[in-house]
Amino acid sequence: MTSEPFGDLIDRCRAAEDDLVRRWRADVAASLRGRISELELDKELRELLDAVLSAVATADGADTRSAAYGEVRALLVDLSRARALQGFSPRETAISVFALKRAVRESVEVGPEFTAFSDVIDELGLFTFESYAKTREEVIANQAEQLLELATPVVKLWHGVVALPLVGTLDSARAQVVMEKLLQTLVDTGSEYAIIDITGVPAVDTQVAQHLLKTIVAARLMGAECIISGIRPQIAQTIVALGIEFGDIATKATLADALLLALGRIGVDVTAEMSKRGL
Amino acid sequence: MERLPILKIGQMLLVSIQVDLRDDMVVALQEDLAERIVETGARGVVIDITALDIVDSFTGRMLATIAALSRVLDAETVVVGMRPAVAITLVELGLSLDGIKTALDVERGIRLLSPAGGAAR
Numbered sequence: 499m500t501s502e503p504f505g506d507l508i509d510r511c512r513a514a515e516d517d518l519v520r521r522w523r524a525d526v527a528a529s530l531r532g533r534i535s536e537l538e539l540d541k542e543l544r545e546l547l548d549a550v551l552s553a554v555a556t557a558d559g560a561d562t563r564s565a566a567y568g569e570v571r572a573l574l575v576d577l578s579r580a581r582a583l584q585g586f587s588p589r590e591t592a593i594s595v596f597a598l599k600r601a602v603r604e605s606v607e608v609g610p611e612f613t614a615f616s617d618v619i620d621e622l623g624l625f626t627f628e629s630y631a632k633t634r635e636e637v638i639a640n641q642a643e644q645l646l647e648l649a650t651p652v653v654k655l656w657h658g659v660v661a662l663p664l665v666g667t668l669d670s671a672r673a674q675v676v677m678e679k680l681l682q683t684l685v686d687t688g689s690e691y692a693i694i695d696i697t698g699v700p701a702v703d704t705q706v707a708q709h710l711l712k713t714i715v716a717a718r719l720m721g722a723e724c725i726i727s728g729i730r731p732q733i734a735q736t737i738v739a740l741g742i743e744f745g746d747i748a749t750k751a752t753l754a755d756a757l758l759l760a761l762g763r764i765g766v767d768v769t770a771e772m773s774k775r776g777l
Numbered sequence: 778m779e780r781l782p783i784l785k786i787g788q789m790l791l792v793s794i795q796v797d798l799r800d801d802m803v804v805a806l807q808e809d810l811a812e813r814i815v816e817t818g819a820r821g822v823v824i825d826i827t828a829l830d831i832v833d834s835f836t837g838r839m840l841a842t843i844a845a846l847s848r849v850l851d852a853e854t855v856v857v858g859m860r861p862a863v864a865i866t867l868v869e870l871g872l873s874l875d876g877i878k879t880a881l882d883v884e885r886g887i888r889l890l891s892p893a894g895g896a897a898r
Contacts, residue, residue, distance in 0.1 A: 677865065678861060678865070681861030681864060681865070682861050684861075684881065685860070685861060685881070688881055688882065689881075690881060690885070712865075712868050712869075715868050715873045716861070716864035716865050716867070716868045717864070718873075718879060719856075719859050719863075719864040719867055719868070719873070719874060719879055720859045720860075720861065720864045720879060720881060721856075721857060721859070721879035721880035721881040721882075721885065721886070722881060
């Protein structure tokens with residue numbers, strides 16, 4: 499059953515399986531420093547070893563891209579995914595695979611056929627690292643998306659008045675999301691006034707101002723009016739120094755002032771409204 | 778050729794654009810609208826573009842031309858129901874449609890043009 503390049507290495511590995519897994523586990527456990535339980539690790543490695551040995555024993559044993567390695571690849575994807583999500587470093591992940599080489603060398607008498615086996619392990623190690631990197635990229639992409647959503651809530655302040663509290667730096671990508679979300683909310687809620695609060699924006703440069711102006715002009719085209727609020731003294735100085743013109747766009751120092759302005763323009767009588775609701 | 782219907786409501790004319798605009802339809806609309814404003818003595822024109830989801834610079838200019846044309850004939854134009862994507866496109870094209878009034882929907886547009894509503898905004 500053993501294929502040519504590996505001689506009877508596979509059979510000898512099978513015979514020494516317990517000793518092999520013990521050494522392998524010891525090596526891996528040392529690098530993971532107890533962040534995974536021995537029992538869990540033992541199960542994981544035993545499963546992997548079994549799959550690797552079965553795959554190597556097939557006719558295409560030397561080619562890790564062959565169908566025989568399907569199960570091994572699936573196990574390695576699971577392993578690297580789990581490691582990436584648990585926050586292990588690339589080295590700690592890769593060592594789980596590469597340590598198998600040493601374990602085999604130490605627990606089994608090896609001859610020249612070990613080179614072929616070593617090549618297979620190297621391939622598998624690289625594959626593990628690749629899928630580890632892929633998982634990490636997915637995690638980062640997810641976080642970036644979540645952050646984008648988190649950072650752009652549109653809140654309703656009154657019937658027909660919505661507010662957009664901006665927190666954090668406005669770059670082009672974010673400005674685009676903010677713009678689309680605000681305009682969509684205007685349509686969905688039928689609001690005629692939007693207050694853009696920039697208290698949480700650390701700096702206003704010409705680019706940020708440009709984004710704000712575009713949003714406001716687009717809102718006007720749709721029939722809604724925007725008010726900018728939360729302009730801090732330093733920001734006001736920057737705006738003047740940069741020569742940014744807000745034109746006839748209403749600007750207010752605080753969100754409260756902006757809300758008052760919007761309510762006034764709609765013609766809401768706050769006290770009458772409160773007594774109507776029994777407050 | 779297909780022509781866009783122009784509806785008269787009181788002192789106003791309502792044009793609702795429901796189909797994809799072709800350039801010849803736009804030219805015909807401008808002519809028809811000018812004629813109808815004179816004929817009916819309308820004081821306002823409401824252009825509803827809720828169904829319009831694609832705009833180009835030609836459409837943008839059409840809106841500006843209609844507004845200018847109505848102003849000469851002493852009627853005010855309100856563009857209503859512009860979709861966010863359309864608004865963003867127009868801004869990116871550099872068309873801010875200065876001098877055109879806008880409203881979120883037809884109802885608000887009509888209120889804006891009626892003598893009492895116009896003052897509130």
